[in-house]
Amino acid sequence: MFKILASEKRLAILDKLSQRAYTVNELGEELQIEQSVLSHQLRRLRDEQVVMIEKTGRQVHYMLKDDHLSDLLESAMDHGEHVTRNGSENRFVFAK
DSSP states (O other), rough: OOOOOOOOOHHHHHHHTTTTTBBBBHHHHHHOHHHHHHHHHHHHHHHTTSSSEEETEEOOOEESOOHHHHHHHHHHHHHHHHHHTTTTOOOOOOOO
């Protein structure tokens, strides 16, 4: 799970998906990520059962698989902000 979260692109995708469901085109526009790169990252997230899709006609919407990941992301972001505000030198660095 943490390996999946070690990518800035995937974290940005998951952050958006924690707010609502998105199509690939919507995510690409919001995050300024090429569709091929985005599709690859979404495939990895689907393979790890982190996100799921819902088809509505020809539209495919991506969403988080469950609320537990949303809670984990929120805690991680809160912690990151806390560490930044307090100027801690003991920071974790995510591998790219």
